[in-house]
Amino acid sequence: MNTAIEWWGLIQEPHYWWQLLCILLAVAAASLLNRRVQNVLNTYGDESTGLRHIASRSLKRLLWPVSSLALMLPAKAILERYETPVQLMDIAISILLALALIRVCIYILRKGFTYNPILKSSENFLATVIWAGVALHLLGWLPAVMELLDSVGLNIGESRVTVLSSIQLVLMVGLAFTLALWLAGMLSNWLKNSEHVTPSMQIGFSKFIRFLLLTLAFLIALNAVGINLGSLAIFGGALGVGLGFGLQRITSNFISGFILVMDRSIKPGDVITVGDKYGWVEELNARYLVVRNREGVDTLIPNENLITSEVINWSYADKNVRVTVDVQISYGDDPEQAMALMMDCAYASPRVLHDPVPSVRMLAFEDSGIALQLRIWIADPQNGSGAVRSDVNLAIWRAFKAAGITIPFPQRDLHIKSGLPSGLTN
Structure with missing residues (x-):
């Protein structure tokens, strides 16, 4: 009740309206400037890449709170020069600082990590911590809360670990790791866009930079909290x-x-x-x-x-890869004619190269027939060789069928040295 009465008395004072007027003018001017700059960035920002693109995205997020602060701080200095109270402007400045900090942290988080539910929870937790700190600061409770957290702890050897130092360690490690991952991602994107670095070297440098930055971030975070x-x-x-x-x-x-x-x-x-x-x-x-x-x-x-x-x-x-097509013909067929037909079918697939030239070889005399092999070359093994073999095999089958050349199947001759049992003679 007393707080409400104090605020009611505050808004009756002329300096309250002067502060409110300065805040409204700063916010309005910042909004107008933000709209103009956003239009320019939307026109030229989409064509930018690398560091320019990152700078453009960062400017979009920070322009309004930073420009509001840039206009509000001189106004506050002028009011203080004439010994005018500035409690309301202090509140507005604290809120704008918190908003700018939250936007920066969320932008860095999304650049350093893949978006997932854990990242969303981290963003909410971070925003809650920042707003809670601002609220405690505005209420004047922040020093007392920090003193209370620093008083609860335990001694480990010559060092003392408190709740406050643990919270600071978690926040510093998280912040350092996030900055390291964001910087590593930015450098990796720069390497990917470089025409002078091979893909394998890009991966190697990216992994080394990521490992180095994470190690440095961990050590810096430990040193920052006094370990x-x-x-x-x-x-x-x-x-x-x-x-x-x-x-x-x-x-x-x-x-x-x-x-x-x-x-x-x-x-x-x-x-x-x-x-x-x-x-x-x-x-x-x-x-x-x-x-x-x-x-x-x-x-x-x-x-x-x-x-x-x-x-x-x-x-x-060399990406040129040899593909072999194995075929057997019957012993009653002409192997030279079959080999000529196989050569004619070599280019049944458009992927077969003319250089090296295809060739046909007679490999062996097998149990069921004569083994022939067609050797062709392709330049795109990443697309597989099954389709090429299928096209060539189908063309060979058609050519053999038209020429009357048969493809043998396994045959076995059964020789009975002794006579058949009496029950099977009939």
Whole structure:
């Protein structure tokens, strides 16, 4: 009740209306400026890329609160010069600062992480924390609350861990990691747009930058909340030995991923065969490789397997790949005629190359017939070879049928050395 009476008495004072007028004028001018600048950014901002695009998006989010503050702060200084109370302007400035901080944090979060329900919850939590801090500041309770949180804690050796220091550590680590991921994403996008860096080098540099920035962010966050990094040396050494044994395979895959990236033996888009897995390299991650087969099924292959086992890279140096088509003909048919017909059918698929020239070979005399092989070349193994074989096989079958050449089926002769049993003679 007393607070309501105080506010009613406040609005009766002339300085209240002067403050309200300054706030309204600053907000109106900032809104007009924001509309003009937004139109300019919408006209030219869509064509920008890289750092210009990021700067454009950031300016759109910060323009209105920052311009309002830029107009309100000089007005506050003028009122203070004439010894006019500025309580209302202090409230407005605090709200604008909180709004600008929330917009910056949410923008960085969305740039550093993929949008998901956890990110949405993080945005809501962050906004709640900022608005709660502003409310406590306006009510004058913030110093008392911080003192209370700092008084609750426990001693660990020579250090004291309090609720306030724990909250500060969580916030600083989260902020540092978010900034590191945002900066790593920005640098990765810059590398992707660079014409002087190969795709494999882009992945390698992106992974190294991400790892380096996250490590630096963690160390900076610990130092910012007053944790002595020197005291963690012994603990870190023991932890490193334990992780070295427990995470040996993960570490091996991580290092193998860097080796694959740096020696450029396997790149995104390559066609490879690992064991019985054949497909296209979709992604090269820190721990595993994503290979997609013709059916669209993705297989995750640990990077270590690619280093320690045999890998066939169909597009490593030359993308020209030989495709063989095996056919058998009966012993009663003319093999030279069949070979000529197979040569005529070599270009049944438009994907077959004219250089190298197709060839036909007679391989062997099999049990059921004469084995022939047509050898053709294609330049796009990433599209598979099944369709090419199908077209050529169909053309050969039609040509053989028209020429009367038969494709044999397995035949066996049964020789009975002794006589048949008496029951089977009839």
